[in-house]
Amino acid sequence: MSKVLFIVGSLRQGSFNHQLAADAEKALAGKAEVSYLDWSQVPVFSQDLEGQTPASVQAVRDAVAAADAVWIFSPVYNFAIPGSVKNLLDWLSRAVDLSDPTGPSAINGKVTTVSLVANGGHDQVADQYRTLMSFIRTNFVDQLTFSRVNDSAWADGKFIASEEVSTDLSKQAEALLAALNA
Template identity: 35%
Template sequence: MKKIKIVAVVGSLRKESYNRQLALAAKEIIGDRADFELLEYQDVPLMNQDIEYPAPEAVKRVRNEVKSADGIWFFIPEYNHFFSGVLKNLIDWLSRPISDQERQVLAGKPAAISGISPSMIGTSIAQDHLVTLISLLNMDVMNVPRLTIPNVMQQLDSDNKLTLKESYPYLEKQVNSFLSFITKRNQ
């Protein structure tokens, strides 16, 4: 049986972002039950139809990584009640047809959404905006459970590393649910 492959898309490019740390915590919980990799996309240029065909090498690379995945897990911050511009730019590239014969790579892909934020409401508003967009692109969204973790500062150690005190069981539940969600769709 083929091992599930999950590609994690972190909506922040900051090396030590809280959402990157959350993605790595999910990877740790998953362990050897699936292949889990973070999509590196900081080199993807701004979407511009003048350079769409042939697509830049960075775009081809991220498209291939997403195309080969069994599921996409978004870990997003909330910027002004929305998800980040870099994530929107990435999705714009991924939503475009690859060629006349090949559709975009997001359609039909199972998707999970998590987010952590310093605010009291977490990332729920940004997540709702993201669900609207990726549903339009025909992704198969796992709406329950979604994970939004507020007050990140209360879950950091003295070195500003995420410790996920009371939120750990919720991330663990989402990991198990997403693995099951993907497995059911691959049967």
């Protein structure tokens, strides 16, 4: 069974993106093994740290290397990829062997996809992810899911995917699995 690693781009407890990830996990039930990446301790990227590879960075690299696919659930911050997610991807995209900076990275060649939960900026951020994920040499599955936050979630913290979002999420899961089996 394929291993799909979920990266939830918001570290907030009960984040709307984590709740969408839980819906995606249901869409993959019985079809793939899902795990969630703990990247909360990854430091800001610095070449001063790169030579010693912090333990938290090695742990996320190992988790990504062990996965067949990576699915990112991302908020939109100021119509852009959140800086924290970009920082994580910067660490993951660096060559494993520093003597060859063009060599493979932990995320190199992985099947990847992105879902976005935000109240605006979906198209702009999707384009940013398309460009970035291609540049860092992933096999990007361009079947994305965009969702707005339901109004009641701002009061009760409960994200509810619309029927359309649930359908899109199922299609995205199937596209991801098809890319893994291609």
